[in-house]
Amino acid sequence: MIEKWIERALFSSALLCSLCVTAVFGFLLYFSWPLFLDARGLANVFSWVWKPFAGQFGILPMMAGTFSLALLALGIAYPLAIGIASFTHGLAPARITKTVLGLVYFMTSIPTVIYGFVSVFILVPLFRDYFDRGTGFCLMVSAITLAILIVPTIMIALKTEMNQRSEEVCMGARSLGLTPAQELLWVLLPCSGRGLVIAAILGFGRAVGDTLVALMVAGNAPVIPHSLLDPIRTLTSHIALVVATDSQDQAYYSIFAAGLMLFLIMAGLTMVIRNLGNRFGQGKKRHDIPS
Amino acid sequence: MTFRPERILGIFSWLAVSLVVVPVCVLVVYLFVRGWPAMSYALFFGDTPWRAAIIGAQPVFDGIYPAIVGTSILIICSSIIAIPLGVFCGIYLAEYAQGFLKSIFSFMVDLLSGMPSIVMGLFGFALILFMRRTLFSHANTSLMLSAACIALLILPYLIRMTQVALESIPENVRLLGPSLGYTRWQNIVHVLLPSSSTAIFSGIVLSIGRAAEDTAVIMLTGVVANAGIPRALSDKFEALPFTIFYLTAEHRNDLELQKAFGSALVLLVLTGTLFFISYCIQKNLKRYWRLGE
Known part of the structure; x- marks a missing residue:
């Protein structure tokens, strides 16, 4: 009898978590709904001009900012992460491997705001002086900072997959007389293709979702970037900025539309990852325990 | 000398690590x-006797x-909300949920863990707007709201950690109970x-670290620059x-810049300590299971 109630309690906690997710989606939809009823409003928000005082609330420049920043950061971080994953997979002495792994795990615990903070005081002046153009707050600086931030995410996902594959193939590879480097390059990396894609998506998602780095070092100008030294504004920092400056009612619709966009992007990425095979799987099969 | 790609991989990996x-x-x-x-007395307490x-x-x-007080209260409140909920949810997903229901719930958890923190903050902000329009016209962003949104943010980590912990228990341990009639x-x-x-x-320790570091959520849900020590959960706060x-x-002068560096160091030490605790636990854990085999 009590077992039944416990199961119900556990079930309702799981239900509550799911309801929270639905509620997030519901609220975003509810507050941006007026836009979808009015074709002019929709065209206004999905336009290339953000001039709140002239009544123009386009969020497309921020979309462009988000994607260019995330792709650039991924482009820098992804090769680095593959390099580190290979490094810790037999290319280096065990002691160095352990230190590097420990450091990468430590990186996950460094607060985002600290990455942004240090970047403001080291990278930004460097770029300002070296390129002698603008304020130094630009796409490139934020992409480099963000790349450092997402390296651990990509690397850990990659390593998990490679460890699993390695168990399956390492005996065969060793018996063929391959060196660890050959095994990595010709066996392990080619056969963890799924893991390579999942790791890239996870890193991309982390880059899209990050607020603080973009807000602190990207310059926040709501324009389409034409060069790596242009300031950009992302969807995430756009939300933070508009809420902080307390604009008029119309601007609020546009931030909820931006929030909805972010939600949909992340939901899409999550679905792609699940289709590729969930990292955590469905749990291993076990004997059914009678209750 | 012949062209050897694996040699390039080796050099590249050293380069990547150093970069x-x-x-x-x-x-x-x-x-x-x-x-x-x-780091000085003035950094923490200013001119006030401690x-x-x-x-x-x-x-x-x-x-x-x-x-520091604001961040501590935030951590405590969000833990009170998130830890029981997350652990229960993790137990359910690992031990009870099956088939279709399990895939729905774990999809929801995946969705939650992919959610950008600013969207959580926006959710809290929307909640306040909604409450103002409907029943509570005086609702305002506050410590309580931030704690709830932070709880939502750390919930997926707790659920996954619990679920993975339970699912990785070896089969022989798992069958011990039923064999005794449990x-x-x-x-x-x-x-x-x-x-x-x-x-x-x-x-749990890792997710406390997340709760301590997140900025985007609290920015939209009630943190302000000068609030003093919160007197109630409905107050604004500092973090x-x-x-x-x-x-x-x-920052307007050198003193405030010093304060910024001081607080950054304090935050880094705080999250670093939490990370170190969790790292040590996990290290011992591996040894524990190896002995158990």
Whole structure:
């Protein structure tokens, strides 16, 4: 009898978590709904001009900012992460491997705001002086900072997959007389293709979702970037900025539309990852325990 | 000499490691070098005597003590909400859920863990707008709201950590309970949870670190630059990460810059300590299972 109630309690906690997710989606939809009823409003928000005082609330420049920043950061971080994953997979002495792994795990615990903070005081002046153009707050600086931030995410996902594959193939590879480097390059990396894609998506998602780095070092100008030294504004920092400056009612619709966009992007990425095979799987099969 | 791609891979991997290790070391060393001189009594309490500050008799104006208190209360409140919920949910997903229901719930958890923190903050902000329009016209962003949104943010980590901890228990341990005639719940309470408690605990410590560092959520849900020590859960509050963010953009003099470096160092030490605790637990855990085999 009590077992039944416990199961119900556990079930309702799981239900509550799911309801929270639905509620997030519901609220975003509810507050941006007026836009979808009015074709002019929709065209206004999905336009290339953000001039709140002239009544123009386009969020497309921020979309462009988000994607260019995330792709650039991924482009820098992804090769680095593959390099580190290979490094810790037999290319280096065990002691160095352990230190590097420990450091990468430590990186996950460094607060985002600290990455942004240090970047403001080291990278930004460097770029300002070296390129002698603008304020130094630009796409490139934020992409480099963000790349450092997402390296651990990509690397850990990659390593998990490679460890699993390695168990399956390492005996065969060793018996063929391959060196660890050959095994990595010709066996392990080619056969963890799924893991390579999942790791890239996870890193991309982390880059899209990050607020603080973009807000602190990207310059926040709501324009389409034409060069790596242009300031950009992302969807995430756009939300933070508009809420902080307390604009008029119309601007609020546009931030909820931006929030909805972010939600949909992340939901899409999550679905792609699940289709590729969930990292955590469905749990291993076990004997059914009678209750 | 022939062309050997694996040699290039070797060189490339050393290069990649140094390109990541060097910036991170620079970051930590830089924060210590610039932040250490700022470590002083005045950084924490300003001009206020510490006894008076701690019992709340006198407000602290120049120190980061209110921010530390704000962050602590935030961590405690969000843990109270998220830990039981997350652990229960994890137990359900690992031990009870099956088939279609399990895939729905785990999709929801995946969705939640992919959610950008600013969207969580926006959700809290929307909740307040909604409450103002409907029943509570005086609702405002507050410590309580931030704690709830932060709880939502750390919930997926807790769920996954619990679920993975339970699912990675070896089969022989798992069958111990039923073989003695335990029911499913008795088996969970007396066998499975005790043998996975350290793993779950390390997940809890990690998620506390997340709660301490997040800035985007609290920015939209009630943190302000100068609130003093919160008197109630419905007050606005200060928090360490927000202090750092705010001072970076708005510092007016060298003293405030010093304060920013000081608070950055304090936050780094705080999250670093939490990470270290969780790391040590996990290390011992591996040894524990190896012995058990």
